[in-house]
Amino acid sequence: MKKKVLTAAMTSLLALSMVLAGCSSSQPAQQPSDQGQAQQQTPPAEPAKNEPKQLIIGRGADTKSLDPIRETDGETFRVTENIYETLVSYEDTNTTVIPGLAESWEISEDGLTYTFKLRQGVKFHDGTDFNAEAVKFNFDRWMDKSNKYHNPEGFPYYNDMFGGYKGDPDHVIKEIKVVDAHTIQFVLNRTQAPFLANLGMSPFAIASPKAIEGGKLGDEPVGTGPFKFAGWKRNDIITLEKNPDYWNKGYPKLDKVIFKVIPENTARLTALTSGEIDLMDGLNPDDAEAVKENKDLQLLLRPSMNVGYLAFNTEKKPFDNPKVRQAISHAINKPEMVKAFYSGLGEPATNPMPPSLWGYNDQIKDREYNLDQAKKLLAEAGYPNGFKVQFMAMPVPRPYIPDGKKMAEAIQQDLKKIGIETEIVTMEWATYLEKTRLGEYEMCLLGWNGDNGDPDNFLYTLLDKNTINGNNIPRYSNEEVHQLLLKAQSTSDQKERETLYKKAQELIFNDAPLVPIAHSTPPIAAKAGVTGYQPHPKGSESVEKVDIQ
Template sequence: MARLGGAVLIAATALAGAGAQQKAEAASTLVFCSEGNPDNLAPALARTNTSFDAILHAYDTLVRFDAESKSIVPALAESWTISPDGTVYTFKLRPGVRFHDTPGYTPTRTLTSADVLFSFFRQWHRDHPYHSVGNGAYNYFNDLSMGSILKSIEAVDDLTVRFTLNRPQAPFLANLSMVFAAITSAEYADTMARRGTPELFDLEPVGTGAFQLLSYQKDSLLQYKAFEGHWAGRPPLDNLVFAITPNATVRLNRLQAGECHVMPYPNLTDLPKIRNSPSLTLLRQEGYNVAFLTFNVERKPLDDVRVRRALSMAIDKETLVDALYGDTGRTAKNPLPPTSWGYNDAITDIPYDPKGASQLLAEAGYANGFEIELWHMPVARPYMPAGKRAAEMMANDLAQVGVKTTLVTDDWSVYMKRLMNGDHQLGMIGWTGDNSDPDNFLYTLLSCEGARKGGGNMGKWCDRSFDDVIIEAKQTTDVAKRTALYHRAQEIFKDQAPWLPLAHSMVFMVLREEVKGYRMNPFGLHLFHRVDLAR
């Protein structure tokens, strides 16, 4: 039986108590070699999949997306009804759902409507006592325009909650399956506020999830234990450890040494070695993702569409994808992945044309080029296996048309926040869908609402004609009409070039042979609720 080794062994055995021997059986403790630090542990404040992985083990949402049936299914809400006009959603909560405790807090009640109201009112109402706690940047809530969509949220009784919308919203139910909509404890918040430590509400999470978070050490690990009282039953694993390991080569070495059981995002050059290892299993699926280079239109000269199109023409995407992805990726031309039902395959991509790029730059007044910063990701992501190498290749292409770049990066826990704040000029990033609705890409990443400082529209591009189309698409449930509108939105996007779509990728996971029951998530999450280890 494989045993945990090294620092991870010591970390995992801490779960057993101070008097325990520094030995732990892999049959009870699964170690996941994760790729980075979470940017936040609070559902309302988190922004990256790295954070979502950490949060979704400790919290639950009213509804969830079921990967097998590809539909929204009950979670904390055991059922719901929708009014004929699509503006009233009434949820019946499960009775008896328990919250976690902490060394300093023991819940006195189970889940009620008050917790649902608290979780949304905190993000919605500026006068809410917790609205400004933890910096009050509720980016997902705001990027989805939830504040203008919601008319009211009411507690009909302790186990019934009614959401009333100002207008129909086709993606509404799917959006409630997202992390920002996880349900938190109003009683715990009140307790922390009375003690004068409201900040601990976000730093020491109390949720209803299948695992209880025990500790987090930046750049080191997160430790969880199974929650015996989970409403869906106790998970098979006793303990779960996230060993934070940014380097993919180190992750693989730890996996092979038995120091962890699961790792994401292997180096593509290591795939043959992994396939030939009898103790490892390689999983793969087509990613619901897009990698892109965003142009911050608030920074000159990127406010000029001619410059944006010129830079798009200067970058050789085919060579980049061949070099970095091989047969595990394809070039992108749209902001949606090809597997999305809203994808417009009739779009003609902006061609690779350095000569045409130089001509456009000259027309825009930059015949001699200019200097610009090119930000790149510091970690591998499912949509971008080698951010720095991609940046170097793009910088070389841009130099051929007189554009001199300075490469910039930052720690992953703040990198995306800085792009959302508009600190960059050219910014490499990507997106894996939170749900299957095209709105999750087009509205979250490109709406005028998202173009505010801190919003998900990292190019800060606001085009009213584009915005009108995607808002109209949200307000009808007719799939044919929505598809036509999303096709039109992609035409506007291509004409205005607010970013350069780079690639769509395959996604890989590597498991040790003793891991049982792990399934890849279509939205790039790493979830261990149903996973066990051979005993």
């Protein structure tokens, strides 16, 4: 059978699974220009030759687990991406697929067989060899429910991106073959257009089989990445140290990276300006201008590839009725929300995927803010006097919703105008994620940052019936949407995929399982001396190329 061969120089030719995020690239981190003072400024002192270079990153919440396949949240991945690596990766500022632990690959003409050539001489941090057997060990653990190392509750991301598990009717991967020590082959049950792009996602990082067998991977991670795990003080700091045997010679530039939890956005900015930390995310959008004007700091913008939303549990009354969901959509003043919480760094959302992605349906016109229409729909649904509901508000800042508690309070006031009384509740972040995933809520705020630049990663991942108990927080099930999304996965023709995704968005809009609120351009602040930091549209990145003066 004739093969198509891809190497690092040819990845741009991959039509089957190449998907660009459509986001503009962020610029490299640079010291802000101030021509009026430039000549008077004293440049930062160079560290002594033997003085370790350390980067302290401030963030709003702790990591859940350092076993990335078990998690779905960005606070986990911002750490694990520095410890582990995936078979393929993405370019620094977009989601173009490039080699990772696999240096090249071949795809059969029928799109059902992928053969990867692995890098040689790569070691896990525990000294064991990275090879084809290690890759198979990891995938067997993820895809086979009978595997002794499989999570009894499953792996949400694996289920969501590969159509369930081994033996399930829509499962993508048929088998994995070790061809030789440095060649691994994936044979698929059905074609999947974003298969390569999916393999680059953070949860599919390859861990040491020895560490998996030890049963402590979530607390003592072992990968092949630029940094090694050094310690974790829960709800405080995670410390990583340079991997001196890293295969990508010349990197990392830092000797140590510390991830420090500072829950409040304002307190995190204070820590940055005082020198306690070197870089922070979760900057309040209305603080962005002050950072930009501070000669000791720099403002960076993460390219937008996200959506913040209000979700309904469609399996529970009254949210099993589409008219109730549509009514609430009319009652939320999105433009005012964006104005109040995003300070010019966001836009109102209509669809559950951002307009920065191909396949976005710009023909759908959003429901206007109209309280009379909202009341009319509630009455038609049998709730002329409204109802009472528990409303879960996010306890931590996220790129797509900078302040979940205050946004929940604003929505609370909007809904009160149509007779809906809400009791706002919140809880620790890991518990919040688990409860929403399992449907233990009535109404909640959440959001999504895209992982790979493909519409599939929004529409299928968030709203297909197969992803209930995964990332389908509304527990939405529509058979017509399901069939459209499966068909879109299985064709390599991008124009056909666009047509299918646009139709799916029309059905989802009509059913309103969630209210898309905003797409943000998240601001990030750093010391002026931090260089080489490239915010990635997928929401997290390795800092192997970062340096600090």
